[in-house]
Amino acid sequence: MPKKSTSHSYGDVKAFERLMLLIATLLKHPGVGSPEFMESSDREHHNSLQQVQLCLQNLAVSYGVELPKGYPSIPTLRKDLETLRRYGILEDRMYRWGYYLGTGAMSQEELKVAFNALASQAKYQGDGLLRRIYQTLSKRLRGLDLELQGEFFYPVRQHLNRAIVYTDPEEMAALGQNRDTLFHQLAVLEKAICQGQTIEISRGSDPYGHSRIGPQRVVPLQLIYQDIAWYLLYEHYENGHLAIGRLNRFKNYCQVLNESGRGLEAQRNSLAKAYQLLENGWGLYLGEPPEQQLELQGKLELITAKVRFFPPVATFIQEGELRHLKQKIVLGAKNATTGKPSYVDYVVSLPPRSLDEFSIWVNRYMDKARVISPPQLVEKHHQAAKALLAQYQYNSIE
Numbered sequence: 001m002p003k004k005s006t007s008h009s010y011g012d013v014k015a016f017e018r019l020m021l022l023i024a025t026l027l028k029h030p031g032v033g034s035p036e037f038m039e040s041s042d043r044e045h046h047n048s049l050q051q052v053q054l055c056l057q058n059l060a061v062s063y064g065v066e067l068p069k070g071y072p073s074i075p076t077l078r079k080d081l082e083t084l085r086r087y088g089i090l091e092d093r094m095y096r097w098g099y100y101l102g103t104g105a106m107s108q109e110e111l112k113v114a115f116n117a118l119a120s121q122a123k124y125q126g127d128g129l130l131r132r133i134y135q136t137l138s139k140r141l142r143g144l145d146l147e148l149q150g151e152f153f154y155p156v157r158q159h160l161n162r163a164i165v166y167t168d169p170e171e172m173a174a175l176g177q178n179r180d181t182l183f184h185q186l187a188v189l190e191k192a193i194c195q196g197q198t199i200e201i202s203r204g205s206d207p208y209g210h211s212r213i214g215p216q217r218v219v220p221l222q223l224i225y226q227d228i229a230w231y232l233l234y235e236h237y238e239n240g241h242l243a244i245g246r247l248n249r250f251k252n253y254c255q256v257l258n259e260s261g262r263g264l265e266a267q268r269n270s271l272a273k274a275y276q277l278l279e280n281g282w283g284l285y286l287g288e289p290p291e292q293q294l295e296l297q298g299k300l301e302l303i304t305a306k307v308r309f310f311p312p313v314a315t316f317i318q319e320g321e322l323r324h325l326k327q328k329i330v331l332g333a334k335n336a337t338t339g340k341p342s343y344v345d346y347v348v349s350l351p352p353r354s355l356d357e358f359s360i361w362v363n364r365y366m367d368k369a370r371v372i373s374p375p376q377l378v379e380k381h382h383q384a385a386k387a388l389l390a391q392y393q394y395n396s397i398e
Contacts (some may be wrong), residue, residue, distance in 0.1 A: 007081075010083075016082065017065055018056075018067075018071075018072050018076070018080065018081055018084070019225070021063075021065065022052070022077065022080050022084070023084070023089065023101070024059055025052060025056045025059050025098050026052075026100060027057045027088075027101055027104075028059065028096070029055050029095065029106075029176075030099075030100035030101055030140070031098030031099045031136065031140050032048075032051055032052055032055050032097070032098055033048030033049065033051050033052055033095065033099050033317060034048070034080045034097045034098030034139070034140070035200075036097075036098075036102045036136065036139075044354055047074075048095075048098070048099075049074045049077050049078065050074065051070065052075060052077055052099065053234060055209070056072070056077075058163060066155055066302040071096075085216075086117065089101060089279055089377070091147075092146075093143045093147060093163070093192075094143055095143065096142070096143065097139040097140045097142060097143075098140055098297055103217050105164070106244065108144075109183070112152055112156075113156075113157065115141070115152070115153075116156055116157040116158070116220075117157065117159070118130055118133065118134050118137070118156060119134055119157070120157070120158050120159040120160075121159065121225075121303045122134040122135075122141075124158075124160060124161060124163070124357055124384045125159070125161065125162070125163055125167075125225050126162075126163040126166070126167030126168055126184070126230075127165065127167065127168075127371075128168030128169060128171070128173075128186070129172055129186065130224075131168060132170075132197060137152070141153075144393060145221065161225070161227055162228070162230065162296075163225075163228060163229055163230065164228045164229060164369075165179070165181075165229060165248045166179050166181075166183070166248075167183050167230060167247075167248075169172075169183060169184050174189050179203075179248065180251065180252040181228075181247065181248045181249075181251065181252055181253065182232070182247045182248070182250035182251065182253075182254065183200060183247055183248065184252040185252060185254035186223075188254045188256065189220055189223070189232070190223070190256055192219075192220060192254075192256060193220045193222065193267070194221050194264070194267075195260075195261030195263070195264075196261040196262035196263050196264065196266055196267045197219070197236050197256050197257070197258055197259065197260075197261040198217060198218070198219050198221060198256075198257045198261075198262075199215070199217075199218060199219070199254055199255060199256050199257060200215050200218075200253075200254075200255040200257055201215070201216055201218060201219050201250050201251075201254055201255075202212070202214060202215045202250060202251045203216060203245065203249060203250055203251070204249060204250060204251040205248070205249045207249075214374045216236065217236070217237040217238065217257065217265075218234040218235060218236055218237055219234060219235045219237060219262070219270070220232055220233070220234045221234055221242075221267060221270055221274060222233060222271060222274075222328055223247075224244065224283065224284075229245070229246050229247070229248065230247045231245060231246055231247060231275055231284060232244065232245055232246075232249075233271075234248070235270050235274075237257075238263075239289055240270075241284055241288075241289045241292060242270070242273060242286050242292065242301070243278060244284045245285060245286070254294065271375060272356045274286065277292065277295065277296070279325055280295060280302075280326075280350075280351055280354075281350060281351055281353060281357075282324070282348075282350055282355040282357050282358040282361070283354060283355035283357030283358070283360075284357075285353055285354065285356070285357060286353070287351065287353035289351060289385070291352065292353075293350070295351050300351055300352075302349040302350060302351055303349065303350055303351070303352055303374050304348070304349045304374070305347070305348055305349075305355065305358060305373065305374060305377055306341050306345060306347045306371075306373045307348070307362050307369055307370065307371050307372065308332075308344070308346075308369070308370045308371075309343060309344045309346060309365065309368060310343050310368045310369075310370075311335075311338075311340065311342070311367050312368075313365050313368035313369065314340075314341060314343055314344040314368075315344055317329065317344050318331070318344050320342075323370050324348050326348055326349050327346065327347065327348040328346075328347040328348070329344060329345070329346060329347075330344070330345040330347065331344055331345075332344060332377065343371070355377055355380075358378055359381060359384075360373075363381070363384060369381075388389045
């Protein structure tokens with residue numbers, strides 16, 4: 001009885017290499033075969049498998065694999081794609097917006113959570129780069145969403161903090177609302193962050209009245225989004241002073257002063273110092289150079305602030321167990337009627353630089369908050385209350 005043949009269509013080296021190159025092509029070029037891979041003039045008559053063929057051939061050259069001219073053919077690629085479907089490497093569905101393999105480094109559930117976060121930052125935080133990535137992934141993953149009956153695209157998690165200024169140059173151009181800010185230089189800025197390059201940027205406005213207008217030489221460390229806006233965390237080149245500034249307050253100017261940069265290790269060291277200051281303080285103001293250096297050395301005397309909050313605000317203050325790393329929440333005596341604390345004392349030790357921002361936070365609670373200490377903060381809060389009362393007593397509204 002003749003032996004059953006164990007050979008298969010990928011038994012020879014050439015066919016095996018072709019299949020491996022195809023898998024590598026789909027891994028390294030997710031979305032290959034999409035009209036977006038083509039020049040705009042060619043999109044109407046694009047052939048997705050021709051794109052796959054071209055990418056595969058280029059990849060073979062980069063790996064030093066010699067392929068015959070015009071190899072592999074389109075019919076051969078079509079057969080190989082069917083093989084990948086048969087073994088579950090490709091899903092058994094249409095890939096109208098390009099081929100990709102599975103979910104890469106993430107499971108389907110992990111990808112869904114990441115996609116939700118991406119969608120939120122693209123929509124509400126106005127991140128132009130993520131907006132474009134989100135649009136591309138939405139098209140690419142449309143087949144998966146249809147397969148899951150719309151569940152994949154449903155926004156289970158959402159971040160609603162919304163940028164209050166224009167952040168996306170493409171959106172500005174489309175709406176005729178160009179603001180000529182540092183948002184136009186994000187590609188240069190992000191490269192400078194990753195390489196530790198020294199750059200020159202120029203502040204166009206200073207609403208705090210500190211006269212800090214004009215060019216500055218800095219090493220950018222990180223882009224930060226907080227509450228309503230994007231900020232740049234940076235280190236002054238001349239003295240190592242760490243600071244944070246709103247992106248829209250800088251002009252559309254970013255000049256790289258050293259291409260080589262100082263590297264990621266130095267970037268991480270400076271970033272760690274900046275986050276030490278952020279965790280110690282309240283808000284984004286990192287202080288002036290002399291005070292900042294003392295604080296980083298652990299030699300700066302902190303000021304203990306104590307604020308008494310009354311119902312119903314006291315309940316919300318009590319909920320904030322992780323508002324600050326060094327806080328203490330002390331419950332007052334229970335109210336005989338409600339059985340709840342008659343007040344809550346919020347105690348936190350802060351560097352002097354943070355008292356103004358801490359005061360702004362306290363002011364939001366109006367008459368339900370009373371500052372107990374330090375004396376300068378008591379007086380500041382008292383004067384603010386008197387000024388607010390004066391606005392209603394003496395100033396007419398026209």
